[in-house]
Amino acid sequence: MKKTLLAATTALSLAALSPLAVSTAQADVKVGMITTLSGGGASLGVDVRDGFQLALKLAGDQQIELLIEDDGRKPENAIKIADKFISSDKVDVLTGIIWSNLAMAVVPKTVRGGTFYVSPNAGPSALAGKGCHQNYFNAAWQNDNLHEAMGNYANDTGYKNSFILAPNYPAGKDSLTGYKRFYKGELAGEIYTKLGQTDYAAEIAQIKNSGADSVFFFLPGGMGIAFMKQYAQSGVDIPVLGPAFSFDQGILGAVGDAALGVKNSSQWSKDLPNAANKAFVAAFQAEYGRLPSLYASQGFDTANLIISAAAKSDPSDKDAFRSALKAADFESVRGKFSFGSNNHPIQNIYVREVIKEGDVLTNKIVSTGLEDHQDAYAADCKM
């Protein structure tokens, strides 16, 4: 009886092994993607997903098995999906979360439980400093990074009196903190607006009367569209600065010409000259019929990072897979990319300007805002 059982299990495990034997030495990696595909902000999740899937398709990679679920931007959904992915689907890597509050709900528990998490977007400061973890990798940025680059740009341009505003929630506060960390001038005013606010008449009137020489704002999604349109209507002509989130490809169409000429900071731009990026932009347009966004580039890079690690080692060997991820041995569409000691990117942050190509609003790089930039929290990370 015992022998039959042994034989049967051996046969079964051989059967399970056989596809691996005939293919290359690559390992099977199961990736669970939790992202926002419905409700407010769904366009971000859709772009991350599309970028990720494009990378898998281009690599012709059969070794990555991708499962996708929609969190509807709700932390409780994200937690449920993560539990299901980890306990019943037995995924090796989780990814996909867009929003910092959702990431905070899912990531710490996931990585402590031994599952890898690779972030394609959110980079809350709490996970970069004391709360860092060896199984948590961020392939996008730490939340403060793009704002820091804008603060630095304001110094370089000679702005001395900035008016700054952001929504009253953690990422909004991170953003103004990031700007102020580098910006050396005076503040003409500092406002926290309501999250989801759509009318900025009162704030714009304050800006007009503040005597500011520049306006820095972080208002992601529809808030930024509303602000820019109303700002253009108000006749105020103080130059505007912001992170890429309010001037990204998915949003520019709705803002219209009001965005023309605005300087914004990004770790990626569609006109970056490296070969990987050129191929990515062309392939994305061919596949989906639209220009890729910042988020699509992050999804694409995240997928390629995981593919590169899977090519080197089997995820069941956690240590080997971890060092394979940490090596970041892939062609990033951003050009130079590596991980710092806290598994967050060291990368250039560029300053872009909104321009018009034919009828389409898009961005072009005007300068490098911060070179090989690392986040401010890395020193607090003890791994």
Added chain:
Amino acid sequence: MSTLLIVEQVLNGLQLGVTLFLMAAGLTLVFGVMGLINLAHGSLYMIGAFCCAWVTVETGSFWLGLFAGMAGAALVGAILEVVVMQRLYARDHLDQVLATFALILIASEGTRWLFGDVPLFLDVPDAFSGTMELVGGLTYSKYRLLIIGVGLLVALGLYWLIAKTRLGMRIRAGESDREMIAALGVNIRLIYTIVFALGAGLAGLAGSMVGALSSVQVGMGEPVLILAFVVIVIGGIGSIKGALIGAILVGLVDTLGRVFLPTLFGLFMENSDATTIGSSLASMAIYIVMAIVLAVRPQGLFPATGSGHA
């Protein structure tokens, strides 16, 4: 802080109030006349904005778009009333909330399916682009003045409709006693459909006009819906006059609170703390006003005169 800035902020508050009135008028009529809690009113606002953006892009005329926004929302409203709402009048409020919440989900996903996730482009018409000078060197956005004007005209028109016309008389009668007016041979069903479509059309008008200033996207209606509910609670359910005064009160409190509370706190505390506490308090201001009104006058400021249900 200069007088000019204060006057400008009052105008901003007035403009916000007037747009809230357009939303609240339909909500309060439907609640007052039919006794129906309609959570899907915000979806009608969104449908209006999408119709407006789509027609404006297709025809190149914002004015056609504005008309389409109003007509589209009114049409959807009429269809909803006949197909869904009529079954809900006799049910209790929980059933109404559940059913109209389902309508929100259907409208949001349906709009996403038709138009996609990317926000639509809709801009202010050229004739009303930019600013104009008012008295005393005050410059103000032409388009916002247009919104204030349209809102006040609608308020006048509604007053005339409800107080001076036969239809208005029947609506008021239906508000007081729906069985009696039906017994007198008035087609109360038709009146309900008309009232609902009228409210929907006003929501569509508000969505179209605000859409040109903010962004036209799925889910744009729900934040406005919450404010509109605050307005009708303050103003008194079923009362157009209450909706107008409540809306302007909410608009002014919200705008002026946002501007002056952080400054006020800045007088006696650290600047960054003042900004944080001031803005947090500002976002609570209208709810505090609502709580005070409810404590002092639980019927709202101008309760509808009809003593019927609702």
